[in-house]
Amino acid sequence: MNHRPSTIEDAPAHFSGLVEELERHFGSEGILAVQPTKDEITTVWVDTNRLREALRYLKSEIPRPFPMLFDLSATDERLRRNHDGLPIGTFTVFYRLFSFDRNQSVRIKVPLRDEHLSLPSVMDLWPNADWYEREIYDMFGIRFEGHPFLRRLLMPSWWNGHPLQKDHPARGTEMGRFQLPPEKLAMAQEALQFKPEDWGLARRHHDPDFDYMFINLGPAHTGTHGVLRLVTQLAGEEIIDIVPDIGFHHRATEKIAERQTWHTFIPYTDRVDYLQGVLNEMPYCLSVERLAGITVPDRAQVIRVMMCEFYRLASHLVWYGTFAQDVGALSPVFYMFTDRERIHAITEAICGGRMHPNWFRIGGVSQDLPIGWDKLVRQFVDYFPSRLDEYERLVMDNPIFRQRTVGIGAFTLEDAMAWGATGPMLRACGLPWDLRKVRPYSGYDQFDFEVPVGSHGDCYDRAVVHVLEMRQSLRIIRQCLEHMPDGPYKSLDPLATPPPKERTMQDIETLIHHFLGVSWGPVLPPGEAEVPTESSKGQTSYYLTSDGSQVSYRTRIRTPSFAHIQMVPFMARGALLSDLLAVLGSIDFVLSDVDR
Amino acid sequence: MIDWGRTCLITVTMLGGLLTLASLLIWVERRLLGIWQERCGPNRVGPGGILQPLADMIKMFTKEDWIPPFADKVVFVLTPAIVVVTTLMTFAVVPIAPGFIVADVNVGILFFLAMSSLAAYSVIVGGWASNSKFAFLGSLRATAQLISYEVFMGLSLMGTVALAGSFSLTDIVEAQRGLWFIVPQFLGFIIFFIAGLAETHRAPFDVPEAEAELVAGYHAEYSGMKFGMFFVGEYLSITLLSAMIVILFFGGWHGPVLPPVLWFLLKTSVFIALIILIRGTWPRLRFDQFLSFSWKVLIPLALINLVVTGGIVLARNG
Known part of the structure; x- marks a missing residue:
């Protein structure tokens, strides 16, 4: 057993000095509000233009930092009745960070006010912000400036509207009759055509006689344990890159x-x-x-x-x-x-x-x-x-x-x-x-x-x-x-x-x-x-x-x-196709858990 | 002089027996795996499910036999036959009992090696002609595997040939009257067994069809009876491999009390069951791991085996 007593047992369960540390660094005007919550997770509201600064401070500069972006999502606040004196705008984006040294979580909330819903991307701070930001874009329509591949993640590319906005219908019966006019059919068919460039993949090697091979593992494949699609770029059997395509199991x-x-x-x-x-x-x-x-x-x-x-x-x-x-x-x-x-x-x-x-x-x-x-x-x-x-x-x-x-x-x-x-x-x-x-x-x-x-x-x-x-x-x-x-x-x-x-x-x-x-x-x-x-x-x-x-x-x-599925390209790049299956098998994932 | 009547009788008996056996093996494998895996396996059709192959055959014949529009049609259709034909032809030189052989040629081992190399084409060409990516990767793997196991498969048998002093399979069996070659040629047996498993694309060397990643590999696009032919070919290959092991290392038809034919069948069945058991037990090697294992371990071992055996034979005779 490999225990690290200094990091785990010593840290008090509910460390409270975090707000003071943040205030010392930013001055009290940098923090819009400190929200009391029932779960004792320190929840701090910051302004859009101070967001990246706050996150970078928490990630790397603060003593005993918060290295993990545990969760990142948003809330549509437009129908909210209880404001409790909080600076709630039309949408709120929250970043949930975690520190292993402190055994403590912090939630950073950013209110969005104007019509132009956008925030700076934090992909350079945390690589896993990639899918979380795409999910927010998909579900709420909030754009992340500087995100290299901001496309829908769970919904099909031709979907209208953003499902988790409060004005998006929740039931099929609220959406009007389903219709499939020829142009919509053509659009859906067109979306099924595989073009490597759409996935950020190059067709050609720098050697002009050498083309990459693309294999679609899934959504129906014996090795993916469900409806996961992995767009795989191969040179021989060596994996050059993988782009996971999820959302087939999405049930909102x-x-x-x-x-x-x-x-x-x-x-x-x-x-x-x-x-x-x-x-x-x-x-x-x-x-x-x-x-x-x-x-x-x-x-x-x-x-x-x-x-x-x-x-x-x-x-x-x-x-x-x-x-x-x-x-x-x-x-x-x-x-x-x-x-x-x-x-x-x-x-x-x-x-x-x-x-x-x-x-x-x-x-x-x-x-x-x-x-x-x-x-x-x-x-x-x-x-x-x-x-x-x-x-x-x-x-x-x-x-x-x-x-x-x-x-x-x-x-x-x-x-x-x-x-x-x-x-x-x-x-x-x-x-x-x-x-x-x-x-x-x-x-x-x-x-x-x-x-x-x-x-x-x-x-x-x-x-x-x-x-x-x-x-x-x-x-x-x-x-x-x-x-x-x-x-x-x-x-x-x-x-x-x-x-x-x-x-x-x-x-x-x-x-x-x-x-x-x-x-x-x-x-x-x-x-x-x-x-x-x-x-x-x-x-x-x-x-x-x-x-x-x-x-x-x-x-x-x-x-x-x-x-974990977001890590697959990171884990399997440079390995062989057979290794990809070992990697997928070892992750222990369920597609319903990925797509929700 | 060739006794035509006798040869025809033996040929028909063997052909009938082998095809029955191959289809029966479908049931045997599924049933054995079922029992070993704490489930029943096919047990509904006929007593104990023994008629399952018949049901399978009816299913295969009545299914849509689809030829992909993007495939190379002629090759695609011909390929499944290659593996069945070549394997059946090899059985011509297999001595089942004294005198019970279709063609007692004096280069039996060479004929076996030549035919087994031809059989490998069905996998390579089948995957290539399918013109699909998964099948293509399967045949690439088969090719890579081929250039490694073919080398030491031949080498591993040379010790046996040296000991028997003949390429004829009948002579090799006769030479084991006193002592089975498994004792002096244990290393040769192990290497040949591994090569044979790779040749038949059985676990743990089933990389060309690797179900987990390549879905079905080289025969992913095949359906209906063409798919069935690949299966029959695979079971024929298993039977052939077991028969060759028995002939080369386990004294062929030799054995006390029971008649020679029964001994031969008994020993062969043991190895068929062993091959099925291996499939039920072991995971699959990665194909590059198999390549490096064969070139770095098995080929040197086969060479050492050959040199030592040759030295001993020389010393004994000289």
């Missing part, structure tokens, strides 16, 4: 969040990363509970932790098998899906659902654990370790597997931070950064487990981290099994939705809450909250903005796969 989950109530949005979170079930519900519910100020009872917390670890195992098993398949091993995927089936038998017995459990509720979980759950769980935790041993002999110890993965797709810790890599991608570089450990939520600090790390940041180390994590998950599940506390499985807070059924039968107040919460939706107080969690693939967070209504004003879903 963030837009849907603006019309579903806080309660009825939970099933949609399941679909964000369809392999990890409740691990999606965890960050959403934690953020909603933080907004509402609900304390979740112990038993519910432990149930949540146990189910999270089961889904982590299920997701890692899919990764394990498909990764082995990507490097050509035929059998592992069958063993691993068989075991995943055993896990889903347990989740089905407890939640009623398998891949989409819809199990967490605001303030707790849907139901208490069924009678006999402990027998099922015990059976599994006794059975599984020997299978993991077998898999290690079959896959991890195989000399060909090592040859295909050791030293392939390697990057350093600095690269990982610069590109916003989290989860196993980050830990494979040697930093034991697991939110369950460094910023415990839902009572993870009560559990005894370790954070496995790699050291080289290559495909093999990423695999090692995944495999060791599975053993730690088993360890956590065993502790849940042995120390499951008694008590209620749902909070008695009036905002907990729906309230415990037994009480609705007895108590008129609870019945009213039940009726309102289910028919209209719970009304959350205005404010903002974001509780990032460690999901199976990295850090997932739901940044919720409540305007004091029964629906979210803005839900920003930060997913790890988005950041």
